Amino acid sequence: xxxxxxxxxxxxxxxxxxxxxxxxxxxxxxxxxxxxxxxxxxxxxxxxxxxxxxxxxxxxxxxxxxxxxxxxxxxxxxxxxxxxxxxxxxxxxxxxxxxxxxxxxxxxxxxxxxxxxxxxxxxxxxxxxxxxxxxxxxxxxxxxxxxxxxxxxxxxxxxxxxxxxxxxxxxxxxxxxxxxxxxxxxxxxxxxxxxxxxxxxxxxxxxxxxxxxxxxxxxxxxxxxxxxxxxxxxxxxxxxxxxxxxxxxxxxxxxxxxxxxxxxxxxxxxxxxxxxxxxxxxxxxxxxxxxxxxxxxxxxxxxxxxxxxxxxxxxxxxxxxxxxxxxxxxxxxxxxxxxxxxxxxxxxxxxxxxxxxxxxxxxxxxxxxxxxxxxxxxxxxxxxxxxxxxxxxxxxxxxxxxxxxxxxxxxxxxxxxxxxxxxxxxxxxxxxxxxxxxxxxxxxxxxxxxxxxxxxxxxxxxxxxxxxxxxxxxxxxxxxxxxxxxxxxxxxxxxxxxxxxxxxxxxxxxxxxxxxxxxxxxxxxxxxxxxxxxxxxxxxxxxxxxxxxxxxxxxxxxxxxxxxxxxxxxxxxxxxxxxxxxxxxxxxxxxxxxxxxxxxxxxxxxxxxxxxxxxxxxxxxxxxxxxxxxxxxxxxxxxxxxxxxxxxxxxxxxxxxxxxxxxxxxxxxxxxxxxxxxxxxxxxxxxxxxxxxxxxxxxxxxxxxxxxxxxxxxxxxxxxxxxxxxxxxxxxxxxxxxxxxxxxxxxxxxxxxxxxxxxx
Numbered sequence: 128x129x130x131x132x133x134x135x136x137x138x139x140x141x142x143x144x145x146x147x148x149x150x151x152x153x154x155x156x157x158x159x160x161x162x163x164x165x166x167x168x169x170x171x172x173x174x175x176x177x178x179x180x181x182x183x184x185x186x187x188x189x190x191x192x193x194x195x196x197x198x199x200x201x202x203x204x205x206x207x208x209x210x211x212x213x214x215x216x217x218x219x220x221x222x223x224x225x226x227x228x229x230x231x232x233x234x235x236x237x238x239x240x241x242x243x244x245x246x247x248x249x250x251x252x253x254x255x256x257x258x259x260x261x262x263x264x265x266x267x268x269x270x271x272x273x274x275x276x277x278x279x280x281x282x283x284x285x286x287x288x289x290x291x292x293x294x295x296x297x298x299x300x301x302x303x304x305x306x307x308x309x310x311x312x313x314x315x316x317x318x319x320x321x322x323x324x325x326x327x328x329x330x331x332x333x334x335x336x337x338x339x340x341x342x343x344x345x346x347x348x349x350x351x352x353x354x355x356x357x358x359x360x361x362x363x364x365x366x367x368x369x370x371x372x373x374x375x376x377x378x379x380x381x382x383x384x385x386x387x388x389x390x391x392x393x394x395x396x397x398x399x400x401x402x403x404x405x406x407x408x409x410x411x412x413x414x415x416x417x418x419x420x421x422x423x424x425x426x427x428x429x430x431x432x433x434x435x436x437x438x439x440x441x442x443x444x445x446x447x448x449x450x451x452x453x454x455x456x457x458x459x460x461x462x463x464x465x466x467x468x469x470x471x472x473x474x475x476x477x478x479x480x481x482x483x484x485x486x487x488x489x490x491x492x493x494x495x496x497x498x499x500x501x502x503x504x505x506x507x508x509x510x511x512x513x514x515x516x517x518x519x520x521x522x523x524x525x526x527x528x529x530x531x532x533x534x535x536x537x538x539x540x541x542x543x544x545x546x547x548x549x550x551x552x553x554x555x556x557x558x559x560x561x562x563x564x565x566x567x568x569x570x571x572x573x574x575x576x577x578x579x580x581x582x583x584x585x586x587x588x589x590x591x592x593x594x595x596x597x598x599x600x601x602x603x604x605x606x607x608x609x610x611x612x613x614x615x616x617x618x619x620x621x622x623x624x625x626x627x628x629x630x631x632x633x634x635x636x637x638x639x640x641x642x643x644x645x646x647x648x649x650x651x652x653x654x655x656x657x658x659x660x661x662x663x664x665x666x667x668x669x670x671x672x673x674x675x676x677x678x679x680x681x682x683x684x685x686x687x688x689x690x691x692x693x694x695x696x697x698x699x700x701x702x703x704x705x706x707x708x709x710x711x712x713x714x715x716x717x718x719x720x721x722x723x724x725x726x727x728x729x730x731x732x733x734x735x736x737x738x739x740x741x742x743x744x745x746x747x748x749x750x751x752x753x754x755x756x757x758x759x760x761x762x763x764x765x766x767x768x769x770x771x772x773x774x775x776x777x778x779x780x781x782x783x784x785x786x787x788x789x790x791x792x793x794x795x796x797x798x799x800x801x802x803x804x805x806x807x808x809x810x811x812x813x814x815x816x817x818x819x820x821x822x823x824x825x826x827x828x829x830x831x832x833x834x835x836x837x838x839x840x841x842x843x844x845x846x847x848x849x850x851x852x853x854x855x856x857x858x859x860x861x862x863x864x865x866x867x868x869x870x871x872x873x874x875x876x877x878x879x880x881x882x883x884x885x886x887x
Contacts (some may be wrong), residue, residue, distance in 0.1 A: 131624070132426060135211055136409075136416050138627065142218040143409040143636075146450060149179075149225040150237045150405045151455040157548070157568035158393035167386040168533040176387050178453045180394025185449030186442060187399040199242060199279070200249035202434035208418040209252050209620075210434070214412045216248040216616035217241065218438035219630050221404075223637055224317055224608055228600070230641040235600055237404040238561040238607045242279055246271070246615035247609035255620060257575065282555070283563050287598070290551060290567045293575020293835060295668040298543045302579060305539045306517040313381065313493075317374045320383045321365025324546040328392045329362050330355075331553030382538035389545025394869045396552040397564050398452065405562060406448050410440060488592035518580050540575050547571050569597065606633045644709070671871060672804060674746055678864060679801040684710055686794040688757055689857070693787050693850070696764040697780055704765045711758050714750075749864050756857040763849040779839075779847065789819045790854060797861050806872035816862045824856050 158180065162173040203209065221240055228235040253270035256262070304320070305312050351358065373379040409614040410433060415524070418433040419426060548571045551566050573594055576582065582590045618626040626760075695703030775783065793815050800812060830847050833839040 132207075132211060132416060132419075135215060135627070136412055138631070139214060139218060139412045141223060143406045144216060145222050145634075146225070146405045147448060147451045148455045148459065149229055150401070150454045150458040152229045153225050154236060154237055154397055154401060154564060155456055155459070157564045158390055158397055158534040158545075160391045160568065160572060161393075161541040161544040162386055163539050164535035165386060167383050167390075167538060167541060168211050173387075174457060176391045177394040178456055180391040181398045181452050181456065182446075182449040184398030185393030185402055185452065186445045187395070191193065199245040199272055199276050200253070201270060201272050202431040202739050205249075205252065205256075206427055207415055207429040209256070210431050211412060211426075212616055212619045213245070213248040213252055214408045214415075215619055215627060217244040218248075219615050219634060220244045220608060221442050222634055223769060224611070225603065226638055226641055227340075228604070230517070230644060234564040235604045236283070237401055238563040238565070239601060239604050241404040241408070241465065242276070243605045243608035244612035246276060247612035251616045252620060253614040255617075269501075274277055283566065286551070286555075286563055286566045287570050290548070290570035291574040293547050293551065294543070294571035295578045298540060298575035298578035299398060301539055303514060303517050307521045307537065307539075307559050309537070309539050310380075313374055315654050316811050317381045318371030321370035321385055322363050322365075324385050324542060325370070325388060326359060326363040327364040327548050328389060328546060329366070330359055331396075342691055353407050354374060380538070384532055384540050385542040385544060388539055389542060389549055392549045393545055393552070393564075396549055398449065399553075401564055402445070402448055402452075406444065410444060432727060445680040452516050466712055487595060488588045488682065536579070536581065538578070540579055544568075544572050545577050547575075548682040561644070670742065671868070674742060675801040675804060675868060678746060678750075679798040681714065681753075681862065682794050682798040682801070684714055685753055685757055685857075686791055688714075688761065689794070690787060692757075692764045693783065696768060696846075697775070698781065699768050699774065701768060704761065704768060707761045708765065711754060711761060714754050715758075742867075745867060746864075749768070749860050749867070752860040753857060756853045756860065758855045760857075763846055763853075767842070767846050772846075773840070775843065775847070776839075779830075779843075782829070783850070786819075786822060786826060786851075786854065789822055790858060793819055795860065797865055800865065803866065806868045809869045812862075812865050816865075818860060819858055823851050823858075827851050 128546070155177075158177055159173065162168070162176075163170070167173070168176075200213075205213070221237075221244055224240050224244075225235070230316070249271060253267055256270070258264050260266075302321075321520065345460060370381045370384075373384070374381050415431055415434060418431075419429045422429050429759065548564075548568045550570070551567050576590075615626075615630060618630070620630075688710040691703045691710075693708035695707065774780075793812070796812060796815060800806075800808065827848070830844060831841065834844050
């Protein structure tokens with residue numbers, strides 16, 4: 128059935144394109160983190176530098192492709208039909224897994240995922256063969272390249288310790304040398320520092336990296352290898368002299384050049400090391416198909432000895448992969464979500480934290496404080512005082528009379544992040560070890576932030592909790608990759624085309640769902656992004672306009688959640704209620720972020736009077752009230768439907784539908800009122816609010832009468848009272864918002880009165 132296997136090869140390459148997209152979205156954080164976090168240049172300039180690194184690095188990755196062919200299993204023990212099963216299971220699993228992590232903005236390792244997917248699928252297929260052949264379980268060791276697999280796995284996980292340790296040590300020494308006022312010491316130490324950093328990067332990427340390039344002659348590589356010490360010395364002298372000239376004569380901040388060059392090099396190392404994770408399996412599948420196609424032997428009898436032979440990958444495939452990766456880097460919104468997570472964990476100052484604290488993180492912080500006090504007691508007092516001055520951060524400064532928006536960390540730390548990570552990853556690439564770029568980049572970043580004292584008393588517990596969550600996610604990646612890939616291999620082996628078609632449909636469904644979820648998540652995050660993006664002082668006019676727009680969008684989300692919850696109740700549809708709950712969870716996270724950003728936002732208001740600054744506080748209070756009332760409604764609907772309680776009567780349903788329409792119309796009218804900035808046109812909304820209030824009070828009276836007449840039971844009444852009372856709270860809070868903007872527009876700023884009604 129050559130047509131059937133040809134279709135499978137086409138599917139593999141289609142999956143490879145999808146895998147490149149989701150893979151780059153995940154791994155972009157590895158080389159963008161330091162440049163973006165330090166704001167070394169405009170985002171477009173950073174992206175251009177990274178794109179060049181990816182494109183060039185892709186052409187250097189030919190040698191790494193052997194990992195997919197023979198790094199995990201012994202191909203000569205498998206037939207062509209079985210190899211295709213393994214490869215399909217791996218690619219299908221990889222796309223689902225990486226897309227899921229990208230959606231939630233968590234960096235995971237594409238290397239770990241591909242290694243454990245290959246291992247899981249190969250083990251399952253090998254177990255099937257062992258069982259069918261009547262062999263014992265001990266025969267499994269013949270099929271799996273256990274020694275190589277253990278070397279790869281141990282190398283990946285040991286990189287966590289190595290990267291963290293190197294990051295801590297190098298950053299500590301660097302900060303002692305430069306301090307946070309690095310501009311003062313650049314003229315006399317910057318040249319040597321730049322020469323050291325740039326020569327290491329140049330050596331590992333341009334000399335060691337050439338071993339994987341398919342277009343460079345072996346003779347040239349041999350010549351370079353034989354003269355490595357001389358070339359290293361020459362590179363160091365060249366970069367040191369050039370850097371010193373740039374610093375002394377042209378007054379160039381050489382750290383900016385190091386960070387941009389390091390971004391290029393790390394992107395190049397990523398492409399050279401990790402491209403195998405995305406296209407290595409499909410290319411191995413294509414080689415297998417070509418060898419089998421000319422053999423004339425049935426697919427179930429053709430052994431895959433060909434995969435054990437060293438093969439140079441066609442440069443055209445690498446170039447095409449580089450183009451796809453570059454386009455993804457520019458177009459993927461999920462890549463930005465993953466970058467935000469890592470930058471947040473490594474930033475120098477306080478702010479909104481991505482992760483909540485936990486018992487383990489609190490214990491680590493407590494133990495670390497005790498250990499640090501004991502260690503400091505052993506050091507001489509003069510050394511403690513001297514080193515303490517080196518670690519005093521720079522305070523916020525003014526630029527053109529306005530407060531500058533500080534980067535997450537400075538150029539010294541950014542240059543250390545990139546140099547150390549580039550050296551470690553490129554060294555592993557030269558040894559053809561698929562070292563995880565995610566693990567190395569992340570742990571180097573965490574090590575440098577720890578050494579830089581970025582984890583202060585008010586943030587350490589959150590940062591450590593975040594690191595633990597991310598590392599825990601890596602181990603989950605390994606377990607899930609192994610299990611799911613093995614399950615998919617089992618299904619494809621026994622069900623063939625039916626399993627392939629079903630799994631492809633599952634992928635389309637899951638990716639479409641995560642796309643919509645991420646789109647909604649980004650839409651919610653845009654409600655708070657203007658707090659972060661504005662670095663200049665905010666005028667009163669701009670403040671009112673911005674907050675009105677964001678409140679208008681917030682009310683649209685509330686309207687969607689309110690309608691979904693109550694329609695889900697009436698139709699007994701759990702999916703609608705679950706969708707409403709997801710919306711509210713995202714809005715609650717937004718509300719927490721707004722609270723943490725109030726400090727910086729108030730600082731940027733031009734007017735010195737406090738009245739206008741209170742607008743932020745009042746809006747936070749109103750959003751909290753609105754979100755809380757809607758949450759109570761969703762909870763009440765969910766409890767009723769999940770427990771299969773009796774539905775509402777036809778009269779109750781009819782009246783509730785009328786109320787839903789009225790409240791929804793009021794929410795949308797208020798949203799439009801805020802968006803159009805028509806703050807004088809308040810009377811129509813006041814009239815609308817009054818009518819809804821009367822309508823809800825009438826419903827309460829009807830329910831009370833029904834209770835007295837024993838028409839409605841306890842569960843029914845508790846549900847109905849909860850919905851009506853919380854809806855009244857909801858429209859009251861929205862009405863206060865309308866009045867707030869109307870009075871602010873008129874120059875008045877009353878006190879906000881909060882009246883809380885007991886929750887049913």
